[in-house]
Amino acid sequence: MRRLLPGSLAGRIILVLLVGLMAFHVGSLWLHQTGSDILLGNTQQKVTSERVAAAARAIGMVPPDAREAVSQALSSPGFQVRWQSGAATGATAAQDLATTARLEAEGAVNLPDGSHLWYHADPLQAQPEHATLLSTTAMAFGILVLGLLVVRLIARPLRELSGAADRIGRPGQTVTVPEEGPREVRQAAQAFNRMQARIDRLIADRTQALAAVSHDLRTPLARLRLRAGFLEDAEVQRQVDADLDEMEAMIGATLAYLRGNEEQEEVRSADVAAMLQTLCGDAEDMGRSVIYEGPSQARLPCRAIALKRAFANVIDNAVKYGTSARVVLADCGRELVVHVDDAGPGVPEEQLESVFQPFYRLEESRNRGTGGSGLGLAIARQAIGHHGGSVTLQNLAGGGLRASIRLPRPA
Known part of the structure; x- marks a missing residue:
């Protein structure tokens, strides 16, 4: 699992944003589709009930010989009605023409005089989903772009902190980290600057101590070398001089190593x-x-x-x-x-x-x-x-x- 995660903080935040946006996108589309289906179903029943009731009232107000012509006149491409004499078997009787009962998209309604009215309503078509899909996609893209900008703003102080930490111990003047950004980042930058100041003071103190040690050690060596010149035994004098040369070389090498970056060449x-x-x-x-x-x-x-x-x-x-x-x-x-x-x-x-x-x-x-x-x-x-x-x-x-x-x- 860890291998699938990006290595950087910015990459992980972006991954979380992408997963969240994908879940939001899919969820919003599902909720929209579900709500649209429920709304269309309720609307279909209500519209069908109102149109059937209106057709039944209109047909009931004319003589029987004109009812077939009126039913054809009331029909439309999405809604057809037919009047027939006699009761419909198994049909739902409309006792009140102003009823608000929900009817199916196809069926028959008995009229008060014993005849019945057959109807068929085409299903309502949902509006194209292109606009909805486009709007949610645009919103998700906007959130993602805004998230990327926020991630860059958050990660920039961290990158500066990392660069400053990497410069510690290298030649050149130390640079303080800007103390800006979120509170946690500012606190980290302040702690880093305090640590860097302590390190600079320690290095300065060490440099002064090294200069003092260099002077204090070489002075007695010079006195020893001077006194060795008064030795009568030439071989002993040569050995003492060799030891002094070795000690002086060791002191010089040690100081050169410990000075490190302090020689600002x-x-x-x-x-x-x-x-x-x-x-x-x-x-x-x-x-x-x-x-x-x-x-x-x-x-x-x-x-x-x-x-x-x-x-x-x-x-x-x-x-x-x-x-x-x-x-x-x-x-x-x-x-x-x-x-x-x-x-x-x-x-x-x-x-x-x-x-x-x-x-x-x-x-x-x-x-x-x-x-x-x-x-x-x-x-x-x-x-x-x-x-x-x-x-x-x-x-x-x-x-x-x-x-x-x-x-x-x-x-």
Whole structure:
């Protein structure tokens, strides 16, 4: 039963209106037909009684030899009478010519002098039903159109509320929902606006806290790095510097992930191909095996800094855990597709989604050689998701891992 119901509120209201109008339409036609039949039956009997009584009085007032001619003169295409001498067998005697008794459409009436009058009345024809059917159909259509307009007015605030809820967590300034419409819709919009204001305050408080944490953590790290420079043992000094570098990188990655949308970078047209070529060239300068394949230019409206950070994290992840990276860009017109392939051992199938979780790292990667904070892929998916794109991982048949990045072009 649920499969037959429309998915939207507007569709369900329209369905209820249609069912109700159909029931009303059929019921009104049945009532009209029934009432017409009863009315026609009563009218038929009354008219027949009056015409027979009038004919009987007229015929009774003339001599017997002229009664047949008078009866023919009183006949019409829809009403025929015949006078005959002698009483009619089984006929109903009209003792009073002004009687209001209801007579059938055909029969005989005995007259006071012993003769009788035979009559036949054609059934009354009902008026054509076209006008009635047309009027009820027009009324039903008008109600349906009015109902559709009302449904649209009711559903519009709900659509605005849904759109505002969908914008929560996305880049850009939050927009309040108009508090208008029926009372229930206004109450829902007011509650949503209050919730959105609370979320904005929480995000603002978190941003201030993150700025304070960034400053408070980096200051003691700088002091530790300064004091490590006075160590006489060069090996110990190198190890301390490495630990400090790792801590600073982890703090930077954590803050970058937690800031999320707070970096309100302006959307501008950027060359994604040049961005990838620069990242691959920088990696090659550091002695890493990274190659780029694709067009020399592919422009896309984006937040270039956030997108470049996402590409850098994916390429760095491929180099760290796959020893090499092959970056392939394809311009498909409506979207850009970037594949980053490595030559590593891949990722277990059941963990292909888990590696995008914050601070999640495979057990094999928890060592000083690979380092990492477990936030690189999480930051990449977050930044690309803000551009309406997606990041997925796939184990290659010949070995290695492929990171696929899809970035749609805005319409």
